[in-house]
Amino acid sequence: MLNLLLQGGNVLCADGQVRQMDLAIEGSIITQIGTVSNTAERVIDCHNKLIIPGFVNTHTHAAMTLFRSYADDMQLMDWLKTKIWPAEENLTADDVYWGTQLAIAEMLKSGTTCFADMYFFMPEVAKAVAESGIRAVLARGMAGVAPTANQALAESENFYKEWHNAANGRITIMLGPHAPYTCPPDYLKKVTALAEKLGAQIHIHLSETLQEVSDCNKQYGKSPIALMEEIGLLDYGVLAAHCVHVSQEDIAIMKGKQVRVAHNPGSNMKLASGVAPVPDMLNAGLCVGLGTDGAASNNNLDMLEELRLAAMLHKVHRLDPVAIPASTAVQMATAQGANALSLGSSIGKLEPTYKADITIFDMQQPHWYPQHDSLSLLTYAASGRDVHTVIVDGKILLENRQLTTIDEERLLEEVNRRGIRLVNPV
């Protein structure tokens, strides 16, 4: 007998078409799509529901939910140096656990089933991921400055050994050097040596602002992407966040090294960083997923909003209504996001043998009518609040808009208290 049967939903198939069909789940795996006649322990009626692969948030700092609404309307370096980095000095391991739970609650409620995180106190993040049931690719953020530079490398190694492929494979680990402006070349060489030793991939911020690129050119005579190539960092499988200010030469290097990009339109707009040349990256054949970045620079973790921004921003920037069509934006938020995290053979598509990481939207709302085109409705009309049910690894984590593994009332009380303490330390 099947564990779970999703009956009669509008299913986004791997070929990009939406078809009315059933979807069967056994354990953590999708076993059938089409007309399914087997009986199941649990049947969910999905008529007038849209069933898609869960969103993949390719770049965030989950526990930064604790700094949401603390510092807005600033440019990146000013924001980091005067507000965020001083406040992060006050973080405890427990804060990061609760801040991450808040992020997970928000992500599940808006349809995200997997996220890539870079932050501190990562065993606490892994614990929150393991307990909640979500999927994640985690990296201990590292900066190559004294006194913590070597300690960060040692912690990254231990974190990888303890957590890579943990929680039934829901957790994978990367190395997380923060950025070229916080990690000098000698330090990045140590990171690449560790990547080589562990067989680990790398998650890093690259070419986010004009200032970063011009400082890098002044100091090293090359762009951040060219510098990373020279150091050898791009040889280990790189997930590069932002890539806003990249040249055609940079894009050619990225293509040669199969760098995957986490595009964060909301954060790039809010921090006034610029507009990444995503249509050029896609034309060059790069893998581009979508990310929210942290909740302090976005200021939410709703991937549907990011999907919509990606579809809209490049149209207005290029004065081209087909710069990023709806179907491309949906792919970036799902299958391409999975590829960006090197998980494309197990998540990001609704196909037999894939993991059952699934988001179900309620279409029985005025803004979902008339139903000419489901992907258009999803991209341009839907809201994250339309998410009805979320399944990760075959387990229902959101049911009729209610979280099943997180006590939301307790969570909100904890994070409010902690958020206030962090920015007003005694």
Ligand SMILES: CSC[C@H]1O[C@@H](n2cnc3c(O)ncnc32)[C@H](O)[C@@H]1O
């Ligand atoms: C070393 S852990 C991650 C580190 O990154 C900081 N951060 C948050 N958002 C951004 C961004 O857009 N660009 C660069 N760095 C960012 C975060 O506050 C942590 O200190």
Ligand SMILES: [Zn+2]
């Ligand atoms: Zn970031």
